[in-house]
Every structure is written in structure tokens, then in C-alpha cells.
Amino acid sequence: MPYFEDVKIGHRRELGSFTFTADLIKKFALQFDPQPFHLDEEAGRKSVFGGLAASGWHVSAIYMKLAVAAIQGEAAEMIARGEKPVASGPSPGFRDLKWLKPVLAGDTLTYASEVVEMRELESRPQWGIVNFHNTGINQRGEPAFSFVASVFIPRRPTT
Amino acid sequence: MKLTFEDFQPGPFGTFGPHHVSREDIIAFATEYDPQPMHLDEEAAERSLLKGLAGSGWHMCSLLMRISWDGFIQRTAFSGAPGVDEVRWVSPLRPGDDLSVTVDVLEKHESKSRPELGFVTIKNDMRNASGQTLMIARIPIMVFKRAALGAN
Numbered sequence: 001m002p003y004f005e006d007v008k009i010g011h012r013r014e015l016g017s018f019t020f021t022a023d024l025i026k027k028f029a030l031q032f033d034p035q036p037f038h039l040d041e042e043a044g045r046k047s048v049f050g051g052l053a054a055s056g057w058h059v060s061a062i063y064m065k066l067a068v069a070a071i072q073g074e075a076a077e078m079i080a081r082g083e084k085p086v087a088s089g090p091s092p093g094f095r096d097l098k099w100l101k102p103v104l105a106g107d108t109l110t111y112a113s114e115v116v117e118m119r120e121l122e123s124r125p126q127w128g129i130v131n132f133h134n135t136g137i138n139q140r141g142e143p144a145f146s147f148v149a150s151v152f153i154p155r156r157p158t159t
Numbered sequence: 160m161k162l163t164f165e166d167f168q169p170g171p172f173g174t175f176g177p178h179h180v181s182r183e184d185i186i187a188f189a190t191e192y193d194p195q196p197m198h199l200d201e202e203a204a205e206r207s208l209l210k211g212l213a214g215s216g217w218h219m220c221s222l223l224m225r226i227s228w229d230g231f232i233q234r235t236a237f238s239g240a241p242g243v244d245e246v247r248w249v250s251p252l253r254p255g256d257d258l259s260v261t262v263d264v265l266e267k268h269e270s271k272s273r274p275e276l277g278f279v280t281i282k283n284d285m286r287n288a289s290g291q292t293l294m295i296a297r298i299p300i301m302v303f304k305r306a307a308l309g310a311n
Contacts, residue, residue: 028221031221032222032224033224033225033228035232048239057220057221057224061191061192062192064192064193065193068193068194068195087207090197090207090208090209090248091248092247094243094245095244095246097242097243097246098242147242147243152208
């Protein structure tokens with residue numbers, strides 16, 4: 001992560017792809033979202049989804065998995081170049097999360113993240129808030145998932 | 160008899176849980192879905208803004224689904240949710256927390272495109288055992304009307 005001062009609106013980061021296998025869909029569902037169409041192929045076929053469907057929260061958690069991998073990969077590259085990566089802060093939350101298309105067993109989502117808003121924080125002068133529009137597109141090119149996340153990003157220290 | 164659109168009225172709906180979260184639960188979720196140091200490692204977490212090992216915000220969201228399912232969704236004529244209006248992560252999830260979720264119905268309206276169901280917007284307040292709010296989530300859920308169930 002760069003410092004807040006180096007973040008640019010419109011900057012887009014590709015986060016990679018993930019294939020939702022039947023086993024992974026059921027594993028998440030068994031623990032957190034045991035609705036029949038997330039656990040059983042036959043129940044999925046009979047549902048509005050038309051097949052075994054991943055929990056929306058599973059689709060959301062995989063965004064985070066890929067985002068962390070992308071950020072940690074960038075940090076490793078910065079260290080290799082002799083630069084010092086900046087650790088981003090925690091997130092105060094998100095809004096406008098949309099599950100636009102069912103994610104069925106075998107579907108592959110490709111996730112991306114784009115900077116859409118940023119503002120300084122009067123209450124915490126060492127941090128800024130950056131909003132990211134995060135998306136997941138399926139293998140047919142259809143948007144399946146999107147939301148707007150807020151993240152605290154450190155300001156460049158004044159020397 | 161499942162809960163239907165008619166059973167959801169604006170105002171307090173109920174409190175569900177408790178659901179215990181262990182250190183192992185926090186680390187297992189983070190290892191799979193959110194492997195940031197403050198969710199995995201006590202020492203790194205102490206140095207972070209969260210000041211100690213803390214569960215992923217997405218773990219809290221997933222637990223909200225589980226507590227809601229056990230508490231009322233599984234006995235509701237539930238047709239899913241198109242998304243989430245807003246989630247605010249207010250305080251960190253800690254090892255050993257016993258979570259409860261207090262649900263308030265904010266508003267309800269009929270679906271224009273699907274007359275067999277309606278939208279119910281709920282506010283979920285996730286708290287620990289001492290009553291501290293950890294997360295607030297505003298979610299529109301889709302619930303079938305009683306007449307639609309009769310037709311099945």
C-alpha cells in the first residue's frame with residue numbers, strides 16, 4: 001500500500017480469480033450458511049438459482065482472501081526493490097454490497113478493486129479514508145458481486 | 160408454520176444467540192479468508208490499531224449469517240437477500256466472545272416485480288457478552304407472503 005498522499009482516484013488493482021468448487025461451497029455453507037441450496041446439488045437445482053450456489057458471504061470472504069494476497073504480493077515486491085511498504089489500517093465497514101448473479105459450483109470469479117473516493121480525517125490527522133469499489137466478474141463477463149469498502153490509509157509522516 | 164412477510168412489523172424483532180467464538184475459530188477463519196497479521200498473530204495484533212488478536216470483519220459477517228439462520232431465518236419463508244445496505248465494524252471481535260444479535264425491523268415494502276414476496280429491511284446489532292456493539296448491519300431481506308406459501 002502507498003501512503004494516502006500517493007493514492008489516486010481511478011487507480012485499479014486486479015486481484016485475481018477464484019473457482020468455487022462444490023466442495024468449497026459446501027464447506028463454507030456447513031459452517032456459516034446452511035441453507036439447502038448452498039449444501040446440496042439437488043436442492044440447488046430445484047431452487048431459483050438452478051444449481052448448487054455459493055453463499056453470498058462466501059463470495060464476499062473470497063474477495064478479502066484475494067485482496068490480502070494481492071496486497072501482500074505488492075509489499076513483497078516493494079521490499080525486493082528496497083522500498084518500505086506501508087501497512088493499511090483497519091476498515092470501518094462497507095456499503096452497497098450487491099449479490100448480482102448466483103455463483104454456482106464451477107463458476108470462476110475475477111475480482112478487482114478501484115479507488116473511487118478519498119478524504120482526510122479531521123479527527124485522526126495521521127489517517128485518511130479511501131473508498132474502493134470492489135467487483136467480482138464471472139467467466140461469462142457478467143458482474144456477479146460488488147460493494148464499496150472503506151479503509152484507513154496512513155498519511156505520509158511530516159518530517 | 161413459517162414466519163412470512165406479514166409477521167415482520169417495524170420495531171424490535173428479537174435477540175438471537177449467544178454464539179461462542181474461540182481463538183481457534185478466529186485463526187481458522189483468518190487463515191482461510193483474511194490472513195492479515197492482526198487476525199492471526201497475537202504479537203502483530205498488539206502492535207496494530209486493534210491492540211490485540213481480533214477476528215476478521217468478514218468473520219463477523221459470516222457469524223451474523225449463522226446466528227440469524229439458527230435464530231430465525233430457518234423458520235422464515237426466506238427468499239434470500241439481494242445485498243447489504245451497510246455494515247459498520249464498530250469494535251473488534253475478540254477470542255472468547257459470546258455473540259448475540261439484536262434485530263430491529265426498519266421498514267417493509269412489497270416487491271413490484273415479484274408480488275409473492277416483500278422486502279424487509281432489518282438492522283442487526285451484533286454485541287459481545289458485556290453488551291458492547293461490535294458490528295451493525297443493515298440488510299434488506301426478501302420474505303414470502305403467507306398467500307404464496309399456501310399455493311405451494
